[in-house]
Structures are given as structure tokens and as C-alpha cells.
Amino acid sequence: MLNAPWLFERAAVTPDRAALHVDGATLRFGALALRVRHLAAALRARGVRCGDVVAVLLENELRFVEILHALDACGATLLPLNVRLSPRELCFQLGDSGARLLLHGSEALAETAAVTARMAPGVERVSADALDDTTAPIHLEPLAPRAGTAAPLAILYTSGTTGRPRGACLSRDNFLWSAVSASMHLGVHRDDHWLACLPLFHVGGLSILLRGVLCGTSTLLHRRFDADAVNRSIDTERVTHVSLTATMLQRVLEARGGRDAPAHLRCALIGGGPCSREIFERARARRFPIALTYGLTEAASQVATRPACEEGGPDAGLTPLLGTELRIVDARGAPVPTGVEGEIWVKSPSVMSGYIREPEGEGTSLRDGWLRTGDMGALDAEGRLRVFDRRSDLIISGGENVYPAEVEAALREHPAIADVGVTGVDDDEYGRRPAAWWVPRPGADAPSARELRAFCRERLAGYKVPLAFYRATSLPRNAAGKLQRHRLLEMQHDDHGANE
């Protein structure tokens, strides 16, 4: 379905509509497609063939968008690299995916690429800006059609908050269904204008671009997340949709002071992890139209989303997208009754075919087409999903389940706490106990461990109260803003931290 490169399909039908606003300039679909035809020809001249994997180390910039579509035109696979990774981590992804060409950005990214390429023999390194745009443009006819190939549109390595990074192979049909079902879910208006400040190397950013092309709506691209820039765009650039993590949302709210969101902002899609009640309520008070979503790289982004127009707080259920089946299972993979908590399994046309190089059989990520997410949740009687936490983060303490996100949400309500992370520490008596790392809010009086414990006890069952509270200057987060709880234990905690 829709086998030709999507940008070319779109440019054929609405060449004059705005496609992309970036660095103060506007590109229409027709003009963007022409640039991409030149670039695709240049890539083919460099030897890129149908089925090849091409790595991209770029920030959110026009060149990234062009390369995405040029690779689609060539029938090649995009490997978008996280710009914050170390050369050693990048090298792993290049080797694991079989990429032979690395297109990189300038300055620090060029240096990173140079170091990486030295560690990865056989990988050619090319500055993305140096690609020759004057090559005669490529036309559809000489291209091998994608239909016959099994080459994914993109391979995305999952964020790696747990274990070894794995490359999720996402096909054009995965992204197509993701865009279609998300559009049916949230609606499509002619004037939709989506602000992309999530990294394009994560599925949340990438899917904004692809939805825009399929729907014929425009995207406003920010090179990287900047709370003030987001506020300026929301207020003055007619942004209708923005995708943010909860942490980004918090920073946006803090940066904009008391101003309400403008009426033209119709949807702030909040994903990448749980959103605390405090942030949720603050956003609602500032008239941010919050749509909470549960998404996965392995499902090409959204799995279940509560549209902004629907009632309910941060804990209310999320509606699965059309075509998405959800199942909650116990440790043996057997479905549990409605309302009972278990592991979330997902089946959808947007779910990947698998991780690259994953051996088949039991114990794999997919079973009979069901993606075993490792996340914990429950379904209500209407089939809506409540997500509790990532299973890998789950702290089982004396037989009781403790969800770090819940403890963090409680502590985040403390006026002297700016940020907080919770993970499990070994405990002789209970097996595991939660411990908290917290960042003080500047200017506030730092509370003692005793005060924090009492603060938690007011809000949480006793077994959920952290055993220890460590003060820190910042917390480990990945490029998408997701807290990396497994790294909390590695942190040097502040000497002033209380520990008992």
C-alpha cells in the first residue's frame, strides 16, 4: 500500500502546501521533493543501493529530513543515531545493523563520527553537507520499487535504559499504519502544524515527520529542545500540536511563567514515560491540551493515547489506537482478568517484525505476533490501558510491587524538590527496597531525610517509602529526557545526602 516514496506521493498531489518550517525558512512539498530527488541521486552515485543501511548522525535539521526521504527513494534503510552516544556505543550500532555509510553533521558530530569511524573499519564516513546536491535529480522510474523489498524504512535502537541496545526493524507499513491510526485517533485538520522538538533519532520525533508527509500537514523543526524556543513557537508560530516528554513539559511550563497556552494549540502529546499529577495539573491550569500517550519504539510510536478533549487525570486509561490489540498477561504469558495488573502485550500493524539479528523462538520479543513490552499495566472494562511502570524498573520489596514512578510522583510534590529518581537497592530483610535520588530546587531550604520520609508516608503505603534519600545535582536522563534509573546507583551522591 502506497509503495512509491511518500514524499514524492505527497508532492504529486499537493506540491504547494507548506511541508517544513526550519531555521526561519519554509519549504513546500514540491520544493522539498525536488531537493530530495537531487540528494537521492547523489546517494546512489555514492553507491547506496536498495536494502543498504545508512547511518545518520545529525541533529534536527533540514538535512536529516532530506536524507530520510532520499533513503526511502533509494529503497535503503535509515539508521538514525543518538547524537549523545559515545563512539563506542555508536560503533556497536553500526556493526550490529551492518551500516556501511555514516552521514554526519558538523563540528562536535564530525569529531564523534571521525572517532567512531576509526573504530569501525569498513564504514565510510561522509559529511552530510558535503553530499553533492547538483547531481541530476533522481526519478521514480529507475528506482527499484520498495514493494518487493523486505528492507525496513528505519532501524531504531531502543533507548537502552535497560540492558543491551536492540535495533527495532520498522517497515514502511509499520510507520504508515502508525500515522493513519494516530491521525484517525487525534484527527487531522488542514492547518495542523506540529512542532518537532523531540530528537528525530527517536521514534517520537521521526513519526512527526512521517505523519506530516502522509497527511499533507506542516512540521516546525527545532534543532534541539529549548523550553524558551518552544514557548516562542507555541505563542507566535501558530503551532497546533507539540510532542513532549513530561520532563520537557515541566520545563516548558516553568519557562513560560503564568501565561496560558494559546487557543490554536490543540494538542500537547506527552509520552516517553509517566506524567506526574503535579505536572499534569499545572499544564491543565495553563490551558495546555494534554494528550497522554503510551508509545514504543517497537510499535512505531503511539500505542494508546487519551485525546486532549477527553476527561480524566494522569492516571485515567488510555484508548488504544485503531487496529491495536492489547493484552495483559501474567509471568507465564497467560491473560489476566480485567483490572488486574500484568505485563502489557501489543499486537498491531504498526508493531515491528522484530529486532535485527534476533534469534527466533521462545524468549524473543514477539510471540505469535504479540510484542512483549516488558511494561506493566492493566486494562479497564472499556479496554483502556493504565500503564504503571517499566517492568525492568519494578522493585519487588517483601513480595509487594513498588513502582518507582509512583514514588517519584509523590516526592515531586515536595516544594523543595526539583527532580527525583527512584530505584531499588538491595536489602537483607525485604530483598529490595526503594531509594531516592533528589535534586533540590534552587533557593529552597533542603529538607532532612526524616522530613522526606514523613512527607512520603503521608502519601504512600509504608513499603513504598524509600529506605534512603540521596541528594544530587542532576539525574541521568537519556536524549529523549527519559530517566535512566539503572544509572542512579552508579551516581556519586552528594556528601550532604542523608542516608539511613
Place this chain on the structure above:
Amino acid sequence: MLNAPWLFERAAVTPDRAALHVDGATLRFGALALRVRHLAAALRARGVRCGDVVAVLLENELRFVEILHALDACGATLLPLNVRLSPRELCFQLGDSGARLLLHGSEALAETAAVTARMAPGVERVSADALDDTTAPIHLEPLAPRAGTAAPLAILYTSGTTGRPRGACLSRDNFLWSAVSASMHLGVHRDDHWLACLPLFHVGGLSILLRGVLCGTSTLLHRRFDADAVNRSIDTERVTHVSLTATMLQRVLEARGGRDAPAHLRCALIGGGPCSREIFERARARRFPIALTYGLTEAASQVATRPACEEGGPDAGLTPLLGTELRIVDARGAPVPTGVEGEIWVKSPSVMSGYIREPEGEGTSLRDGWLRTGDMGALDAEGRLRVFDRRSDLIISGGENVYPAEVEAALREHPAIADVGVTGVDDDEYGRRPAAWWVPRPGADAPSARELRAFCRERLAGYKVPLAFYRATSLPRNAAGKLQRHRLLEMQHDDHGANE
């Protein structure tokens, strides 16, 4: 993609949204799905199996909608029959499609079905109302999945304005892409409420239902077209979209007098043939948001549509839907330059796999995936389509092309003419000449043939002016309101008609 029955997929994610308003009642997706599960079980109990063709002779009523989805659940194919056809014509479609079960409505339709069934041995006739709804509901698991079957979702016989009716085999993917691309084209809002007064046995009506289910939006079903009822619904039932033929639009405008359309009406989709400038301008003056469309049964409805928000008169180009390629070719099938007129060819994921029982090879309706429409048009530099006329209606007179629609549009501007049809008559000198059949507007003074000729001559080139003008009390139109020009010659024309 989306292999489970669509209504069940929809009911799983948004059971509480309104699906259908019919006969003053509202059905939600969950309740409709439950009814359909019962009905599907009853159909299976009657022997309906995956791949079977089941004929339906019903007006626009709840039972039609239920049967549509119940057949989808059974993996069977819907053959929707035009309720205005004669038993002989119905019998042809039953035999041609291989249908063995005929589900029919009450009263006149029951009588028609009885006569038809007597002519079609081997076809079982069952009153749709008599199907047992108390059969235990069907569940997904015991159903053969549709994915593996090549059974079309529906077979629709083309309107038969030319030649022998042919059954277009439309797959689930055809309708899915039609719904997706139409939604991307016109947008989807949460409160969309589409008035379906086109017959459900035509693709324009059927596609409203399927779009609604896929998008999770509601449909208002009218049993048949009634201009006053349409106006009442538009004014008082929060209708946002309505699909009409130009003739229906004209009647709606006449029936509503001077009232403007309400602001909540966002789209009046006008298809099924050309729309005259006069009707177009009158509709715009009454604030009807006109979206002109060129659609085909063989392409599961819309091919190219100009959204209401875009500028341009009735002759301005129509934008193809995403994924739809258009080609204009000459008589030998070779593409013609931009702006040059030729036959319209269409390639799209929504185009049928072929007509039932059509032999393969040259001369078939499809060539290399291109649907040869038989319609005449041209593409402008931006790729927008102008449709001139149906090729089969084309009158070649003295080597010049005469398009009946153009001549009709001119005559329709005459204040004494209520309706008009033009077709070709044999002529010794020119081969063919246009002739006009016209219906006088009540109360107006009937013009003479001489006056009409002079009226045309002011507006048209000489070779386009009809040779003769026949007065008639009504014109032959099919159930979709499409003028059947080939039947004009068979008409008994009024004795008062002028003929020279």
C-alpha cells in the same frame, strides 16, 4: 493491514462513541458491534461461509449497515443491489456474481425479490428482518481470518449508463485506502457527522459508512433522498458533511429557499457527474461549502477532490488523493502533454483488482495496474484534474468533439428549463449531432426550438448547438441521480416538443 472486521476493531477502541443515527435512534459502536455479532452468527447458521457472495436488496436502513459488517465478520462478500432495478437486471447480477443468498427488505422489495428468485434457481431468498438475532453472538476467534482470503469486501455493479453492467471487485484494502486517503484529503474532526442520503448500494453511500467506522465518526442515515429531510438534518442535526449529486444539490437548494447553510456544515461533497456553474454559484451564494469530486465505483469512490476551503469555480482542477496517480492518454494509450485532453487513467491502492469474470489481456479495464476509466479530462501543470465528460457520451460531430455536459450546462441556464439531457443522434452530414431533451420549469413560458437554438448559439460554438429540442416531463436518471443519456433516445418525447 487491519485484518479483523473493522467494526469490531472500532468497537474495541471506542465502544461509547456514536456510530449511527437512524430513524431517530442513536447506536454506539459497542452496541452496533454486539448486534452484528449476533447477526453474523445467524448468517453462519444459515450457511454463509468465507468467500460466499451475499446479495442485499434494501434501502438505507440499519439492517443494511448490520449486514455489511456481519458479512465482513463472516469473510463473505456483499453484493448490494440497486433497489430500482427490474427483476431481470437483478437476476443478471445474482448469476454473474455467483450469489446464492438474497437478503431483502419488506413490501415492494419483498415482491421484487420474490419475482427475481423465481427467475434465479439456486438463489435462496430470505427477509432481512426475519434473520434470527437471538443466535448466540459470534466471536472473532472461530472466524476464518480475512487476511488469507481473496474474497472482495463488496462487488458493486457499475451504474450501467453505458453497456452491460460489470461487477467491480473491491477489496478491504481498496476501501481502507479510500477511507484513509479521503480522510487525509478532507481532514477528520472528532465531531464529524456525515449525512448519508446517497444509496448505500452505490459506492458513494457505502464509502460513507466505511469511513465512519475507520475514523470513529458518526453517520446519519436517511432511508432515501428527500430534499426537505436533508435540509432539516443539515439545519438541526449538527451535520458536518453531506454527499450529494449535483442534481440532489439543486433540489436541496430549491427546497431550502433563501436560508444560508449553517456554519457547522463543513463539506458538501458533490460527485457522480459534472456540476453546472449555475448550481455551483447558487450553492456558494447559500454558503454551502462545496467540495467537487471525481469518483469511480472501480476506485472505491473518490479519485480527485477539491476541498471546500480551496478557491476555484466548477471548472477548476481537482486534486488527486494521496497515492492516486493520474495519467491522460490518447486513443492508443500514450500519455499526452499537460493541458491536453485525453482519456483519464487512474492507478491507486483503492483501484479494484478487476471486474468479476473479466477475461485477462488487452482490452480489459486494467492495463499494468492502470484503470482505463473511459472518461475524458486533462491535467494542469500542478497535476490537478479537469474532467470533461464520459467518453461513452462523447458526440463526435464533423470531427469536432461535443460534450453533452457542456451543452446541458448551457441550456440549464435558461430560466424556463428545469432539467435537460443531451445525447448524439445520427446525422447524414456530420455523422452525429447533439440533440436535447428538456423538462420545462413549472409556470414558465415554454420557449420554442428557435429560441432555444438562439440561446445556445449565444453561449456555444455552432457545432455544439443541438439539432433538435425535445420537450419531456422527466429525464431518465439512475438511483444515484446520474443522467442516463443512452436512454434519452428511447424516450417517448412530448408531442409538444419541437423538432426540426
